[in-house]
Amino acid sequence: MTQMSAAEAAAEPRSTIRLSVNGKDHVLDVPDRKLLSDVLRQDLELTGTHVGCEHGVCGACTVQLDGDPIRSCLIFAASAQSHEVTTVEGIGDDPENPADVQQAFIDSHGLQCGFCTPGFITTIDAFVNENPHPSEEEAREAISGNLCRCTGYQNIVKAVQRTAELRGGCGQDCCGKDAPEVSQ
């Protein structure tokens, strides 16, 4: 952040906001213009949420708002009050005991540098809840709003289906609903 003069800082509108993040309530005094992504990272030190493009294109900052994936760089922290925010830390924060989505990324070799991964984790966690038997095409559509510059996506698509497997779905086009046409 660029330095503001004392007068500018004094004129900066601020508010006390209540945020519920990963099941914990926080009362924070923040500038009104502060985006949820910045409050998560700077005020709550939840640095798992990564900030890439900061205008909604890259998907790295994706968090869940009441369970639905949203861009945390496109919502003011003040507007996230009265909603439950879930970050990647809320999905799994223990290297010894990763969440199923995180295990799926390990199993499928779904990450390299890892910058985009938190956005994928929050996106895929919500998507597989909604669609426990994703076809490959549905998996691709689900992650189409997240950019990854390392993997080429193939192993992330596999990680979507591996997540479904770990949750007891099948994830491999084998469950009837999305069964591929088989020539008899």
Added chain:
Amino acid sequence: MKPSPLRIHRPKTVEDTLELLAAHASDGKIIAGGQSLVPVLNMRLASPKNLIDITAVEGLDGLTATETEITVGALVSHRRLERDPGAACANPVLGEALGHVAHPAIRNRGTTVGSIAHADPNGEMPMILALTGGRVKVRSLTGTRTLTADELNVGPLETSLEPEELITEASFPSLQPGQRAGFDELARRSGDYGLAGVGLIMSTDNTDFASTSDRADYVDNVDPASSGAAGTAATITGLKAGFVSVTDTPDIIELDDVVAGTPVDRVDTIVDAVASAIKDFIDPEGDIHASADYRRHLTGVLAGRLLKRLSRPKNARGVSVLSGGQ
């Protein structure tokens, strides 16, 4: 922080919202989902001093669908409207277009009414409002008025709304028996703004060909086993087309003269004439991604494909008994 300093107001009622709007008419802006506005603020292309966040306002989240119209409150997200079974049945063109609105994470937060108020000619929903003959309800402290898309849209990103006015809801007429509608768009990457997009509403003389109860079948997830080829004989009586990214405002062209009297199984004979009329009507601009000529050509191709799809017997998308596949 990326946006310039601003104050966020969070009213709880429409009345309080209208008071705030009137008080900050010169330097205030409504924010709902913010999926178009926040990028503009982050890049400091706009720097309003006051944001009136309406997401906590009661009474703006209504969504109803009847045989007459689909009514969408100012806080209804794209995603909620996209998934609403009643809306899908009443007019499937909304859901088809919504599937092209950015990505799911943007649709979760962005609102359909907000998109209409933003009036981006690259946006799908301002065009759908115009194509369906929809209206918006606008409130201010001094009263309520109802605007057609034509009355609302002035130019790219410009509407006839006064600074102290709020769109509280949009309504989209339902398809009537005998009508079919669809949307298609081509973008360079999934979720990007379209290079070109087309929406069509086709009217026929046969209510069996496109009856309300069957609409969801031919639009989504076709189950070929569920029905025979009932109602295949129909004559096209009218056609309306609207466009994304290739006109300045959501202008609609009526093509009744070109199509009227053509049986649906002879649609191939009018596809070129329809595409040609559309290419004359639109006014695309070239940019780094696509030349004006390419966008014009693409719009004609998309319109032709869509017209053929709408002309197929119901429950037979992709397996047309008339043309053997495409």
